[in-house]
Amino acid sequence: MNGKEYVENVFENVEKRNAGEKEFLDAVKEVLFSLVPVLDKNPQFIKAGLLERITEPERVIYFRVPWVDDEGKVQVNRGFRVQYNSALGPYKGGLRFHPTVNQSIVKFLGFEQIFKNSLTGLPIGGGKGGSDFDPKGKSDNEVMRFCQAFMSELYKYIGPSEDVPAGDIGVGAREIGYMYGYYNKLKSSSEQGVLTGKGLNYGGSLGRTEATGYGLIYFTEEMLKDNGISLKDKTVVISGSGNVAIYAIKKATELGAKVITCSDSNGYIIDENGIDLEVVKEIKEVRRGRIKEYLDKVPGAKYVEGYRGIWNVKCDVAIPCATQGEINESSAQTLVKNGVIAVAEGANMPSTLDAINVFLNGKVLFGPAKAANAGGVACSALEMSQNSMRYSWTFDEVDSKLKDIMTNIYYNSKNAAVEYGYGNNIVAGANIAGFIKVATAMMAHGIV
Structure with a gap:
């Protein structure tokens, strides 16, 4: 055969x-x-x-999560953890809290994580998990009660040498903190390495917050450079306004690009003068508001309802950082028609298979998610290393290691493509x- x-x-x-x-x-x-x-x-x-x-998968864990809301009503959500492959090390992958989470999505993310983690060169296997719980609109106390209920089951299956979850969509520093605290209460111990993405004052790593967005731009920069193109002075369209998008905007801007968009699930903004990142951070990280509020602070910007239309905006580089499947075949065709040079995926599989084929057939430089957005899990593995040593590296040390990892991922992927007859794919x-x-x-x- x-x-x-x-x-x-x-x-x-x-x-x-x-x-x-x-x-x-x-x-x-x-x-x-x-x-x-x-x-x-x-x-x-x-x-x-x-x-x-x-x-x-080596193991699929599915459990119910009952919790009590602020009105005293019992709510029930579903919890998942897919421990997919441990050949290279303990299972490693994020937890996603979002209404769309189901077994198919968790398995797809866990399967992708096997290869993403392998590409980092670090000793981590592939896993993923989450719940159909939606933290949006919930009070801090409701989020805490849910996280504690979720961890009361998940803690049986994770540990620093077994399975090390991190954050993903809907799971940020707040949620990680609540889960970490409850895990250690249940275990009657302090196991710093059980979760990554922790706060700096209880075992987190400098640079972890920025890692996925920064790593994405380091990869994009290397991909362009290898093809004789500079990121400087390029017009960039970025979707999303969460952690990945925010730090991709920051690093791209620092490297001389002009990022003119960001979005949320309701719509997107266009700021031809370049996105004012401090405004976005205040809206999303402080007030947890909607991106439309950007216009209140930057009157010259434009807001458009419907997040998919963002890919009609003309640009040199497109960086989808929102969610899976956000670029379909039609959107990809529009981007190619408008002269896009490169696409790098910040979200997990944000381009459909048909869209990817459009980019490849159109000779667009394309960085797939499992390579381009591996910076987050790479830095998580660096956080695990620091926890094991009970030691902390400086931001510059972590950032330097991250840049080296992303550069190696690009060239290892390119060299494998060439060796097996795929050219620049x-x-x-x-x-x-x-x-x-x-x-x-x-x-x-x-x-x-």
Whole structure:
């Protein structure tokens, strides 16, 4: 059996076993079919059934989360943790609190995390989790009660050498703090390394807040530079207004680019003079308001209802940082028509498979999420290292390590693409580079 036949057989079986889980199936399909030349060159991977094993989570934990709101009414949410692959180290991946969270989304994110974590070069496996709880509009006390209820079940399955969750959409410093405090109460101990993204005064790392956004821009800068292009003076469209978007805007601006947009789920703003980041941070991080309020502080800006329209804005570089599937085929075609040079993904799989094909066929430089937004989990692993040493690095030390990691991710992905006949296709290159490291470890461990 050759690589193509093997991949087709495995994917057909994955479709049958995971019917209706669209997000998960899209993620698996995008990875598996890019691995055909690797499997042809390494038939031992086929014999060992590596694809059957790597597409099946080692463990899926699903639990109910009952909690009491401020009115005294009992609410019930669903909690998930997918411990996907531990060949390289303890499971590592964020927790997402959002109404859309379901098993398909958590499995897709966990599957992607295997290869993203592998690309960092650090000893961490892949996992993901979360709940359909929505922290928006909830009081601090309600969020605390939910986090404590969530952790009262999750704590049984995590630990510094087992599974180390972090934040994701809907899970920031507030939520991490509540979960960390309750975990240590339940364990009657202080295990700093059990969660990352912690506050600086209880085991967090300098640079972790900025890491995903900064790393995204370091990757984008290296991708452009390798193709003889400078980020300086480029017009950049960034979606989202959360942590990733905010620090991507900050670093891109520092490197001389002009970022003219950001968005939330209601709509987007255009500021032709360049986004005033302090205004955005005050709206989103202090008041937890809507991005439309930007106009109250910057009257010359423009607001447009509907977040998808942001991709109609002409730009040199597009950086989606909001959510999965935000760039569809039509949006991608518009970006290409408007002359976009590069696209780098800050969110997890924000471009559909059809959109990615439009970019690749249009010769657009494309940085896939598992490579371009790996800075967050890379810095989380650095936080784990500091916790293990009971020591802290300076911001500049962490930032320097982050930049080196992101540069290595770009070149390792590029070199893998070239070696296996994919040219400048960083999507395939990132899949291959991430897979080979995990596959080699799985082969060494035997059938487990």
